[in-house]
Amino acid sequence: MKKILITGGAGYIGSHTAVELWNAGMEPIILDDFSNSQVEVLDRLEEITGKRFVFYRGDCSDKTLLHEIANAHQIQGVIHFAAFKAVGESTQSPLIYYKNNVGSLVILLEFMQEKGIKDLVFSSSCTVYGQPDVLPVTEATPRKEAESPYGNTKKIGEDILVDFVKSKAGVRVVALRYFNPVGAHPSAKIGELPIGTPQNLVPFITQTAAGIREKLTVFGNDYDTPDGSCIRDYIHVVDLADAHVKALHFLTDQPLNFYDVFNVGTGRGNTVLEVIHAFEAVNNLTLPYEIGPRRAGDVVKTWADTKKINQVLGWFPAYDLDACMRDSWRWQQFLMKG
Numbered sequence: 001m002k003k004i005l006i007t008g009g010a011g012y013i014g015s016h017t018a019v020e021l022w023n024a025g026m027e028p029i030i031l032d033d034f035s036n037s038q039v040e041v042l043d044r045l046e047e048i049t050g051k052r053f054v055f056y057r058g059d060c061s062d063k064t065l066l067h068e069i070a071n072a073h074q075i076q077g078v079i080h081f082a083a084f085k086a087v088g089e090s091t092q093s094p095l096i097y098y099k100n101n102v103g104s105l106v107i108l109l110e111f112m113q114e115k116g117i118k119d120l121v122f123s124s125s126c127t128v129y130g131q132p133d134v135l136p137v138t139e140a141t142p143r144k145e146a147e148s149p150y151g152n153t154k155k156i157g158e159d160i161l162v163d164f165v166k167s168k169a170g171v172r173v174v175a176l177r178y179f180n181p182v183g184a185h186p187s188a189k190i191g192e193l194p195i196g197t198p199q200n201l202v203p204f205i206t207q208t209a210a211g212i213r214e215k216l217t218v219f220g221n222d223y224d225t226p227d228g229s230c231i232r233d234y235i236h237v238v239d240l241a242d243a244h245v246k247a248l249h250f251l252t253d254q255p256l257n258f259y260d261v262f263n264v265g266t267g268r269g270n271t272v273l274e275v276i277h278a279f280e281a282v283n284n285l286t287l288p289y290e291i292g293p294r295r296a297g298d299v300v301k302t303w304a305d306t307k308k309i310n311q312v313l314g315w316f317p318a319y320d321l322d323a324c325m326r327d328s329w330r331w332q333q334f335l336m337k338g
Ligand code: UD1
Pocket: 085, 087, 125, 126, 127, 147, 151, 180, 199, 200, 201, 202, 204, 216, 217, 218, 219, 220, 229, 230, 231, 232, 272, 295, 297, 298, 299
């Protein structure tokens, strides 16, 4: 069975990807320092898959540990999730973001080269496009100057990978530019675990519905969109996880020194108000919300052109917005029971 190292494998997207890898006949080897995840995730993964995954606790920039893992397991590919992702925090502590997100990537690439591990899937973000001039946004759309240190770490990460591949380092790399990951595993055993007050829309919605937050504030309803609220492309986390599996399969058929990038979104944009109303309708709930001022730095509208990932990776999303809202709410309910 092909062994794939997943850095950040106990996290939100990493844990779902571990399940999909296993379902596709590959064995995830998880490395996580629990800086934004919890040890219980390992039990939940076992409940879902029936398999206790190999797990290492530690920092993915610990080269000694990486070698220890590779000496114990024949790693054939890496999916690199481990990174910080809070936009606001990154503006307050940029060096922590550069050190963690950029520094760890460099060390991981050195390690891959030392061990002759060829295949890497890298977590990038649609944040590299900023506010695109033309929609939907294709992979050929020029990237914009990053709005935050977090966004810049993703952009720099892509640049490092391009240069590394150009140097004939003997690797094959796919960067996936995620749009807005939401939802949770349909089993409701794993999902997003926001620490403190959620900054992202969907965790804030579910916590408000749960009574943890008094009400949701919609950040602006006077934008140039059909109902005035911002538009995003919300992608179910299980579909996103599946994109990583498809990317790994694709990489094995590519020549060495290969790099490519794919958008991962549904191709549909939804406004904040549409998301709220979908959540209310599918879960039969009323969500307390108010319209507030715009949030500084928000992109007004963005959604993916998905032709490339559809055609080249043969990847298509299976879940719609209603399924995202149903699964997000089921996960929140599971968290409250726990
Ligand atoms: C944000 C980042 C993005 C990053 C992602 C990581 C910005 C501009 N973008 O994405 O770079 O990759 O987080 O998690 O910061 N909203 C509300 N009320 C809320 C929360 C959000 O109305 O309480 C709205 C926002 O204005 C936005 C939409 O919901 O229109 C989605 O927001 P969010 O979930 O924070 O994601 P992004 O801003 O798209």
